[in-house]
Amino acid sequence: MKLFSKGGADEVTGSRHYLNTGDSIIQIDCGAFQGRRKESDEKNRAIEMEMLHPSAVVLTHAHFDHCGMLPLLSKAGYNGNIYTTPATRDLATLIMMDSANIQARDLEHLTYLAEKKGKVFKEEPLYTEDDVVKTGDLFVTVSYRRPLPITPDVEMTFYDAGHILGSAGAHLTVNKGRDDQKTIYFSGDLGRNNRAIIRDPEEIPTPDYMVMESTYGNRLHEDIHDAMEKLAEVVSSTAKNNGKVIIPSFAIERTQEIIYYLHLLVDQGKIPKIPIFVDSPMATNATSIFRVHPECYDKKTQETFTNHHENPFGFNELKYTSSVQDSKEINNVKGPAIIISADGMCEAGRIRHHLVQNIRSPKNTILIVGYMAGHTLGRRIMERQKQVRIFGDVFNLKARVEKINAFSAHADYSEIAAYIGRLDLNKLKTVYLVHGETDARANLKKVLLETGVQNVEIVTPGREYEI
Ligand SMILES: [Zn+2]
Known part of the structure; x- marks a missing residue:
């Protein structure tokens, strides 16, 4: 079984992680790269070229850097399911529609500027509102704590991540009930306790392996x-x-x-x-x-x-x-x-x-x-x-x-360590760190090892990790 990331590993945008069980490929999130305009546009366009054909897709939450490039999947001919919570489906649709709309307006503007100079502007938008509608057809919504087989060999359960409305971590059980059963938890973005409106990050059953975000792996938040x-x-x-x-x-x-x-x-x-x-x-x-x-x-x-x-x-x-x-x-x-x-x-x-x-x-x-x-x-x-x-x-x-700093939606390093520290650290074999810059991941690795985690890997984009 292999684990790998195509985006959102050594950076905080463009989240796209995969689990290849040998029988099926599960894709977690299909986010947009953000940052300097030209660079992120090039990276987002490249996603279309190197799109894998997953057996199932799981969407953890509706932030643009996690859901923004889902329409490229349907554009590339993906016709499988995208599993997510009902609230995330609604918010993600809003976000993707807004992006399609902005892209269309940008294109109109750039075409106008080119014509004024007597040139022809050829570029196409990454995706259109039609592509977003097609993506909407692929969603299968699943509530928290409702185990569901998403491929013949993988069962998935969502747990509340406490990050934004509808946000979830995905607990995957591969080959359930067999001798070679393995469990992997994808944290998505992890929230914090005591925030307004939404619940605290929920307690989860200890997985064998965990893929954890590390945005604030080197920061502590205000109260x-x-x-x-x-x-x-x-x-x-x-x-x-x-x-x-x-x-x-x-x-x-x-x-x-x-x-x-x-x-x-x-x-x-x-x-x-x-x-x-x-x-x-x-x-x-x-x-x-x-x-x-x-x-x-x-x-x-x-x-x-x-x-x-x-x-x-x-x-x-x-x-x-x-x-x-x-x-x-x-x-x-x-x-x-x-x-x-x-x-x-x-x-x-x-x-x-x-x-x-x-x-x-x-x-x-x-x-x-x-x-x-x-x-x-x-x-x-x-x-x-x-x-x-x-x-x-x-x-x-x-x-x-x-x-005011304290409104952050991401757990800081002490909160991540406390969250993982509550798990059975004898069972948890490895924590894979993604979604963080170099310093953040290095510090979080140190903190987690001090907490008693057996093994912590800093994920390199594109590299395959055998589990
Ligand atoms: Zn997020």
């Missing part, structure tokens, strides 16, 4: 309870100054989490009742998906939802805007307000318009709640550069900039 206090302080002090709080946020999970926390703070009287706008069509759509999946909520959210018939994603002060006109009208709001808008790294979307309107006044606060990659507008703001360029114009950054 989540401190984050609430800081959020309350930032909102209250900005409101006192009659300013606006601008929150660039990822449309999925982070936005709903922030909404949830703001709802709580309003109920507790810890922040004043000021208008809150969610100005991102993608976030609004994602929130409606959150509303129809109470099976993924933690106990507290479930109780609010079912016992008190309250909607955790809607309250008096909160307004979801969809049309461009509604979005523009936010500019006319006098007095304090909170504006949550995508893109999370300020590279696209409506957030840029809100920054243009508000970045020059010291009354306002830009609140960073997520990861800001290098070379993005969000990163430049986070670094408090004196001047930043938005839509080609230069703006003086006079607004206050604050950052």
